[in-house]
Amino acid sequence: xxxxxxxxxxxxxxxxxxxxxxxxxxxxxxxxxxxxxxxxxxxxxxxxxxxxxxxxxxxxxxxxxxxxxxxxxxxxxxxxxxxxxxxxxxxxxxxxxxxxxxxxxxxxxxxxxxxxxxxxxxxxxxxxxxxxxxxxxxxxxxxxxxxxxxxxxxxxxxxxxxxxxxxxxxxxxxxxxxxxxxxxxxxxxxxxxxxxxxxxxxxxxxxxxxxxxxxxxxxx
Numbered sequence: 216x217x218x219x220x221x222x223x224x225x226x227x228x229x230x231x232x233x234x235x236x237x238x239x240x241x242x243x244x245x246x247x248x249x250x251x252x253x254x255x256x257x258x259x260x261x262x263x264x265x266x267x268x269x270x271x272x273x274x275x276x277x278x279x280x281x282x283x284x285x286x287x288x289x290x291x292x293x294x295x296x297x298x299x300x301x302x303x304x305x306x307x308x309x310x311x312x313x314x315x316x317x318x319x320x321x322x323x324x325x326x327x328x329x330x331x332x333x334x335x336x337x338x339x340x341x342x343x344x345x346x347x348x349x350x351x352x353x354x355x356x357x358x359x360x361x362x363x364x365x366x367x368x369x370x371x372x373x374x375x376x377x378x379x380x381x382x383x384x385x386x387x388x389x390x391x392x393x394x395x396x397x398x399x400x401x402x403x404x405x406x407x408x409x410x411x412x413x414x415x416x417x418x419x420x421x422x423x424x425x426x427x428x429x430x431x432x433x434x435x
Contacts (some may be wrong), residue, residue, distance in 0.1 A: 222411040226376035227258025238263040246270035250415035251348035267427040272359040273318040287358030339367040349405030350378035
């Protein structure tokens with residue numbers, strides 16, 4: 216099994232080639248899911264000469280099964296709840312608020328660390344390219360798309376370097392467009408398709424956002 220990408224930056228440059236039609240448009244913004252999506256998103260935003268920001272998504276897991284999401288919080292003060300799951304699982308109001316409080320604190324910590332005192336960008340009526348470093352189950356990205364819809368963008372394009380084939384196909388019904396550069400079979404795990412898949416740090420996320428913001432191509 217051969218890795219498809221050297222690292223996340225390489226993956227972003229190659230993924231950008233599949234998004235050329237969005238280059239130089241003032242109605243386009245790249246939002247990256249931190250942490251791993253940010254180096255990918257940075258290269259896409261640089262290549263397309265459009266702004267880059269982060270879209271922090273925190274899943275709200277069931278109190279007794281954290282991997283199963285009953286909702287999500289995201290940048291911009293959005294909370295999305297799966298009312299059907301909450302009803303079936305009989306999750307109490309207090310449990311929802313407790314989990315929300317914990318995840319809200321972590322979301323705010325990340326927002327401060329990554330964006331400082333800058334506000335979440337206005338994405339209403341814009342084409343948003345929502346980026347991560349890969350999709351396995353796609354649960355976090357799915358939560359991200361649901362939350363981002365509340366911000367009234369014109370279109371949401373989910374773009375990733377590598378994805379499980381069935382997950383990529385599932386997003387055709389969720390996003391306005393899905394771009395998966397590679398859909399290897401068997402898939403196994405996102406990290407297998409990178410030579411270097413070391414964890415992206417908070418400092419790297421902050422530095423890439425600052426670099427993108429200070430480059431003339433990203434002004435606006």
